Amino acid sequence: MNLHDELIERLARRRSAQLGELSPAAYDELLLAVREHPQTYVDDPEDQAFMQLEQAVARVLHSRESDDLRDDDAFMEERTKRMARLARDCADALELAPNSTHARLLGILAADLEPDQQLDALMELERELDQRLGPLEAPASGDAWNDVFAHGRLRVYACLSRTCLDTARYRMANEYGQKLLGVSPSDPLGARHTCALCLARLEDEQGFGELDSRFGHRGDSWQQLARVILFYKLGRMPAARRALKGFASLCDGGHYALLRPVMVDTYLPDRPAAEPYSFQEVTLAVHEADPVVCDVPDFCAWAYEQDDFGAQAEAYAERHGYGW
Amino acid sequence: MSYDPHREDYQRLGLRFARSLDGKDPAAATRAFASFGRRFSQNRDSLPQSDADRAFHLVAEATTLIDYELPFADDAHAEELIERGHRLLDEALALDERCHDALRMKQAAESTSFESYYDFLAKSADDVRAACEEARAQAHDESPERALLEADIAMRPYYRWLATQAGKAVICGRNREAIRLSEKLLELDPQDSSDVRFTCAIAYAKLEDEAGLDLFAAKTKPLVRAGTDDAWMQLSRVSLAHKRHDMREAQRLLAHLMATYPHASAALAAQKELPDGVFSRLAVAPFSEDELILAISEGTVLLQEGRDDSGRGVLGTWVARQTGLDGATEARR
Secondary structure: OOHHHHHHHHHHHHHHHHHOOOOHHHHHHHHHHHHHOHHHHOOOHHHHHHHHHHHHHHHHHHHHOOHHHOOHHHHHHHHHHHHHHHHHHHHHHHHHOOOOHHHHHHHHHHOOOOHHHHHHHHHHHHHHHHHHHOOOOOOOOOOHHHOHHHHHHHHHHHHHHHHHHHOOOHHHHHHHHHHHHHHOOOOOOOHHHHHHHHHHHOOOHHHHHHHHHHOOOOOOHHHHHHHHHHHHHOOOHHHHHHHHHHHHHHOOOHHHHHHOOOOOOOOOOOOOOOOOOOHHHHHHHHHHHHHHHHOOOOHHHHHHHOOOHHHHHHHHHHHHOOOO | OOOOHHHHHHHHHHHHHHHHHOOOOHHHHHHHHHOHHHHHHHOHHHOOOOHHHHHHHHHHHHHHHHHHHHHHOOHHHHHHHHHHHHHHHHHHHHHOOOOHHHHHHHHHHHOOOHHHHHHHHHHHHHHHHHHHHHHHHHOOOOOHHHHHHHHHHHHHHHHHHHHHHHHHHHHOOOHHHHHHHHHHHHHHOOOOOOOHHHHHHHHHHHOOOHHHHHHHHHHOHHHOHHHOOOHHHHHHHHHHHHHOOOHHHHHHHHHHHHHHOOOHHHHHHHOOOOOOOOOOOOOOOOOOHHHHHHHHHHOHHHHOOOOOOOOOOHHHHHHHHHOOOHHHHHHHO
16 A cells, blocks of 8 residues: 555545444545545644655655666765655654654654664654553454554554664564564565565574465565575575575566665665566565575575576576666 | 694694503603604604604694784785695695595685585585594504593594584574584584584574573583683674664673673774684684684674674674774774
């Protein structure tokens, strides 16, 4: 769900609550009306703040579309500028709605802190949320994501999990991820992806298997990549080779993405949406896996040498006009 | 205690010499033995020795060049040291093709990656064990004390093989394997003459297995020197506290590490990464500054983890800052 759809739902939910119980048909009609003129339905400061944040994030994402055209210096300059602007936007939103979780979360991300400091800030936010709202628990409906007003807090957990991974705290990252999966089993924020990478890094085959079966062995770029890393680390080379083959055949351009990782900008606050097994998805997976892959220094060289993995990567680069 | 090849060389020839005196009248034997030290250092060839003994002597010489002189040599001399070292290893292998130390040391230089070196060690480990056990079975000596030492010396090449393999497993990111190898070695050599428990502590920290490390620490408690944990164990504990975000505890543990070793702040700020000794972990004095430097170097796998722009790793950056010398070291760069 993108932030704009989320804004619409927030506005519709709040208005619907004010109007009393609406029939599904009436609610759908309300939803259409809100979508048409969201601004006219904003009467709560939290929603006002959310709307401003949604616009602020959209501005950043729009500006990022031209990043490929900028040289390194111009990119850094632009990035610094737009993150500073986002930080100001978050501060403004917080003035409107001091309890806006999204404003706090995005503010932390916009500050571009070192991973350790970012974790401190996120954990501080987590403590405040726990104090204000009580412990995070699964609702009677079964999935906390069903409540649009809980999304911010769930995102804090997803972000905590990823930041723990970035600071080499794999057990903690997995715990935050599992906690999120516990309250939101549908996992729209992809906590399972972070968990899969961490379990591979911790060489926890049992945990990895449990996670995999929990999601019906559905698989995705993270899980495929994590599987290769796990078997490689465990020294189970025939299994690692088979997993690598699976990764290469399922993930579009996975070989190229793994051997030529690219910089991926800060998630604001969600991981960008990507089609399953698309090149975009595997690019994200490789980016997130970077600390784990770096910890296995010969992993990429090994992958390159397996069958035609390296040749395929080079062919992929040539076909798509990417540098090698 | 790590391995000192010159001491081992001395022990090997000493044993053989002592055996050659068996049956002689005690007074003559005592007189003959009095000359051993001088003959060992000045006239080796006059002492009884086998080709394996001669090969090991060359290994000891090569170790001096490669492990102890090379790290301090400038570029001009480095090349020459490497060449001389390898010539010695080749000679050792020509004398004794089963000189596993020489074989292992040569491969360390010839391997193009951590992985290929690790593979080499893993592939031959069982053969090395069989060969060492065969040598041990052949050991015979009238004196039970000497028999014990001879049996121990026969196994050392395999102990060093396993210890190296465990160390490389950690570097290759195979921490469970490193723990398995360490425990195997500790079972064979409970005195841990290889100090493989240092490597094992790091592997437990890498797996963030605090309970596993606690158990391991309890099991190896009799090996703790001077009642204080070594730098490897302490650094692993610092890393674990940092990894569970118990920053106050991490700080306390780091302060303890700094109190245990001299000049610890400088070493912890610099975090030098040294080449591993190819014969074995370098022999340094317990609880010396050098020992800490070695532990930090081997602890690179803990320090340089995570996403960190400085290139020092998340823990590395934090540790350097805690020393209060971080600014100074960065300014010097």
